Amino acid sequence: CTLRVDGLVVRGCLVLAASLDAPGVAGGWQALAWLGGLAAVAGAYVVVLRRQSCPPQGRRLLMLRVFSRDRRSERLLDSLQSRWQYAGPVMEIGGPDLVAINLDLHEFIHFATLRLHELFQPAMVSGALLRQSLALAADREGRFAINELFCFGSSWQAVVDQLLGLADVVLLDLRGFNAQRAGTAHEVGRLAALGLLPRVVAVTDASTDWAEVQRHIAAAGQAGAEPAARIDATDKAALQRALDALLAVADQPRPA
16 A cells, blocks of 8 residues: 555645636635635545555564764664554654654654653553554555654663664664663674564664674674675665565564
């Protein structure tokens, strides 16, 4: 289900606006024309949505990353998750590095009313309860949600483990990874220990200490193991290569 109906609405409104600027259309007739035109556009929108067959569930992508404020990293992740919304839901741990691209009205209302703490996951939340809190089904336009989970320092490791159990494929952004990145090091170790590296697509660049990555993989008892794909973020085709690799992994049967 990849048909975007946003374009239909925009084109309908543009045609309507152009027609109302025509000579001889004024006053009350203009108001009636506006109402009739808007009703026609809304009706077409509903008809198109009802004719689409959207999948009940898609491929679940978990995005793990080194938390940074690099704009290039932000652009790639934004493009990846925007395109993946037509393949399945996105799950990620919320952080200040993605606030510019992920802030929505729901989160802003919690912030403005001093209830931001309600968005954070408690340490002892069960896997079943966590899954119930996620939006995993497609909307009427065929797009899946970006599920941003906010965690306390005492809960993020448990939440990551539960998300690993839900994900069909994992994007591991290792740009800027080094020995000081303890959080990402923990995630690398868990992916290796759980035997999930074949479900991982890693994104790296010149700032990635790959020897440190291999050290944590070996420490988890998986020496020599590698992700399913490793994408160089400086490659001009990095976005398409990452998407192709993620889809190829997600379409493979999940291990028990």
